[in-house]
Amino acid sequence: MRKSVPAPTEAGLTRNQMVQELARSTHGKLEAYVPTATRAAAEDPEFLGHLIAWNEKNGQVRDSKVALPVVYLAKRKEDDAELLDNALAHMALLDPRNLVRSIHFAHDLKTPGAGLKIRRMVERYLRAREANWAWWERTAVQHRGSLKTLYAMNHIKPNAMADLIVMKGKKPTGTVFEAISQLKTMSPLEAAGTIITRKIPFLIALGALGEKAKDENLVLALIERMTPTELVTNTKMLERMGVKDKPALRSAFEEGLKRAAASKKATLKTTRAAESIDDEKLKAKLEVLQEKQLETMGGVEGNWLVLGDKSGSMESCIETARHIAGLLAKMVKGQVHLVFFDVTPTYYPVTGKTYDEIKKTTARVGANGATSIGCGLMSMLDRGIEVDGIAIVSDAEENTNPLFSKTYKLYSERFGKQVPVYLYKVGHSPAALQQMRSVYGLYANMGVDTLTPSMAADGFDMQTFQLGDDVDYYSLPNLVKTMRTQRYGLSDEVMATPLLTLDAVFA
Amino acid sequence: MLQELKNVNLDRVDEEQMVALVTFGEQLAKSYSDLDLVAPEWVEEKLKVLKRELAARQRDNLEKALKEVQARRETLRTAEEKRNDLDAQAAKLQERLAALTK
Numbered sequence: 001m002r003k004s005v006p007a008p009t010e011a012g013l014t015r016n017q018m019v020q021e022l023a024r025s026t027h028g029k030l031e032a033y034v035p036t037a038t039r040a041a042a043e044d045p046e047f048l049g050h051l052i053a054w055n056e057k058n059g060q061v062r063d064s065k066v067a068l069p070v071v072y073l074a075k076r077k078e079d080d081a082e083l084l085d086n087a088l089a090h091m092a093l094l095d096p097r098n099l100v101r102s103i104h105f106a107h108d109l110k111t112p113g114a115g116l117k118i119r120r121m122v123e124r125y126l127r128a129r130e131a132n133w134a135w136w137e138r139t140a141v142q143h144r145g146s147l148k149t150l151y152a153m154n155h156i157k158p159n160a161m162a163d164l165i166v167m168k169g170k171k172p173t174g175t176v177f178e179a180i181s182q183l184k185t186m187s188p189l190e191a192a193g194t195i196i197t198r199k200i201p202f203l204i205a206l207g208a209l210g211e212k213a214k215d216e217n218l219v220l221a222l223i224e225r226m227t228p229t230e231l232v233t234n235t236k237m238l239e240r241m242g243v244k245d246k247p248a249l250r251s252a253f254e255e256g257l258k259r260a261a262a263s264k265k266a267t268l269k270t271t272r273a274a275e276s277i278d279d280e281k282l283k284a285k286l287e288v289l290q291e292k293q294l295e296t297m298g299g300v301e302g303n304w305l306v307l308g309d310k311s312g313s314m315e316s317c318i319e320t321a322r323h324i325a326g327l328l329a330k331m332v333k334g335q336v337h338l339v340f341f342d343v344t345p346t347y348y349p350v351t352g353k354t355y356d357e358i359k360k361t362t363a364r365v366g367a368n369g370a371t372s373i374g375c376g377l378m379s380m381l382d383r384g385i386e387v388d389g390i391a392i393v394s395d396a397e398e399n400t401n402p403l404f405s406k407t408y409k410l411y412s413e414r415f416g417k418q419v420p421v422y423l424y425k426v427g428h429s430p431a432a433l434q435q436m437r438s439v440y441g442l443y444a445n446m447g448v449d450t451l452t453p454s455m456a457a458d459g460f461d462m463q464t465f466q467l468g469d470d471v472d473y474y475s476l477p478n479l480v481k482t483m484r485t486q487r488y489g490l491s492d493e494v495m496a497t498p499l500l501t502l503d504a505v506f507a
Numbered sequence: 508m509l510q511e512l513k514n515v516n517l518d519r520v521d522e523e524q525m526v527a528l529v530t531f532g533e534q535l536a537k538s539y540s541d542l543d544l545v546a547p548e549w550v551e552e553k554l555k556v557l558k559r560e561l562a563a564r565q566r567d568n569l570e571k572a573l574k575e576v577q578a579r580r581e582t583l584r585t586a587e588e589k590r591n592d593l594d595a596q597a598a599k600l601q602e603r604l605a606a607l608t609k
Binding site: 248 | 584
């Protein structure tokens with residue numbers, strides 16, 4: 001292990017904050033990672049290096065895998081050969097389309113002293129594929145345009161085959177490229193067989209088939225070639241194509257769901273897909289799939305308490321708390337307790353329950369009243385329930401006793417441990433603020449976070465996830481996944497992830 | 508397991524779970540019989556539902572496998588076989604045309 005750089009002080013960015021900030025989905029905006037990653041590159045470059053490696057293995061957000069290595073290259077303060085190699089190696093793990101994105105991003109950010117290294121990495125990337133026909137063919141089938149860009153923008157001379165297929169667009173006899181071009185003229189049965197035997201990717205086959213893709217034999221072949229993400233995001237289309245009614249398609253879909261259940265990639269998209277499906281049977285299947293994917297995600301352990309704020313105008317807190325409780329209930333083997341509070345707590349044991357079940361049980365919880373986060377924890381103290389971690393979902397505007405920090409002190413003394421506290425901070429939209437003013441008038445500390453300073457004043461640590469006034473529910477699994485029952489557990493996990501080298505990638 | 512069997516929803520269980528539930532249900536029925544007790548009606552009913560669904564899924568799987576094999580076989584047809592097929596199709600069409608023009 002390399003000599004560790006000390007973690008930043010409270011004035012800087014903590015390691016947990018770095019991970020949590022970078023676990024968010026930015027929906028394609030790579031530049032959104034720049035502020036946090038820039039600070040990380042300056043304050044704790046070694047941690048950022050390991051975080052890039054950890055994120056590659058555990059992260060669900062592809063954009064962060066594209067952006068982080070580039071931000072490191074652009075914002076590094078000094079040349080550290082090992083960290084530089086690690087960043088380049090993670091760029092080399094990207095598929096051609098995302099490698100092109102990362103290079104464009106690198107051009108935008110400017111990577112002084114790394115431009116030539118990036119170019120050399122791209123050359124090795126292309127040559128490694130050229131040297132292995134099966135790998136090159138597989139890559140070129142899906143990413144011909146991106147490969148062309150990589151050759152051209154880096155002035156790399158392609159080998160003869162790459163020149164013929166990628167640059168000149170030819171389809172040599174006997175290759176998969178020829179087979180793809182002939183799919184349209186084949187009989188549906190032959191086209192289906194070709195897709196299966198030549199392992200033609202779903203999107204490429206779908207594009208080549210056109211209208212013909214509706215034939216049952218072809219739908220079957222297409223399902224076989226779908227990735228887990230493609231399966232869940234195309235469920236609606238498959239529904240139209242008869243996946244519910246035709247026996248062979250039904251079986252192929254079931255088999256696809258089994259493959260997807262083991263995937264760690266599509267969790268967020270499964271939620272979205274389930275919501276867009278009208279058919280109750282398919283919806284149920286996708287919901288079950290999501291539950292299985294959450295169980296596969298793992299990472300979080302122990303017994304958890306979710307404190308959901310139901311004080312005035314906190315409807316989004318109620319919904320967010322239900323989601324977080326549902327996620328924890330699926331991810332952890334321990335117990336999960338949900339408490340909604342204004343100035344009095346309402347307790348719901350939710351261990352093992354799904355989000356839908358929690359929603360039904362808590363359907364009558366409405367937002368009104370003042371805020372005492374401490375009363376939620378006090379109810380656990382009264383019941384003698386011991387937990388290993390606490391997630392608070394609130395605007396953090398605590399204005400009524402018992403205050404959380406005081407109750408937390410009592411709780412810690414009672415059970416002899418200070419469990420980690422995570423605040424999912426929900427903001428108020430201007431409309432909600434307006435409504436609060438009209439209902440409650442102006443009151444002391446309106447719009448002011450009183451929880452964070454009171455925790456700090458009492459010397460307690462608390463991690464905060466800023467959710468804003470428009471909560472992105474699809475990002476929640478990523479955030480929940482980073483919660484640990486040991487304060488520095490996640491940071492240790494990240495540091496234990498080995499750095500990657502270019503030689504290992506191209507070995 | 509008892510609750511799972513009682514409340515089984517066929518859209519939320521896979522084959523593995525169904526087989527486990529059938530095994531449990533049969534064991535449950537046997538225990539009632541061994542104890543000289545009458546098993547509740549729902550046990551038999553749920554077992555029937557699960558077995559019917561398993562059989563249906565098995566049929567689906569076989570249909571899928573057959574279609575796949577047929578599709579793979581189609582890619583192995585020689586040009587000669589394809590030509591013969593087309594000749595046969597052309598001959599049939601000519602026959603039908605001839606019948607219409609008579």
